[in-house]
């Protein structure tokens with residue numbers, strides 16, 4: 001994806017208030033991130049470990065989501081699969097819950113998905129980060145197809161938040 005600035009990211013949030021988007025912590029090292037290899041950029045709030053954020057492109061425009069991630073629970077010790085990039089981790093997949101955009105979100109509606117806890121799906125798909133033995137399904141499809149699938153899964157999640 002195209003590199004984004006702090007301001008662009010803050011302006012891209014669709015499921016939190018403008019005030020919250022202004023206050024939340026965005027990493028300072030944006031210029032050093034491997035944007036070319038990212039289908040989305042995700043990060044955790046260092047001051048609030050149960051908060052995570054991600055920004056991706058939707059119809060060519062940056063679109064960012066505020067997420068709540070579950071704390072460590074017993075089920076997390078099991079191997080589980082990320083629903084975006086289909087990487088299997090032992091204890092490395094978190095249930096991420098996004099309040100829905102607009103009125104539905106204000107009424108408490110949310111959408112959840114199991115996502116790599118470090119929000120590094122793009123790097124796992126490209127083999128740039130390892131999740132341990134047996135983490136990837138043996139698949140005959142190409143890297144481009146895996147990337148396209150991850151992008152489609154994420155787009156479907158974003159669509160649900162915006163629906």
Ligand SMILES: [Zn+2]
Nearest residue numbers: 082085116121
């Ligand atoms: Zn993933």
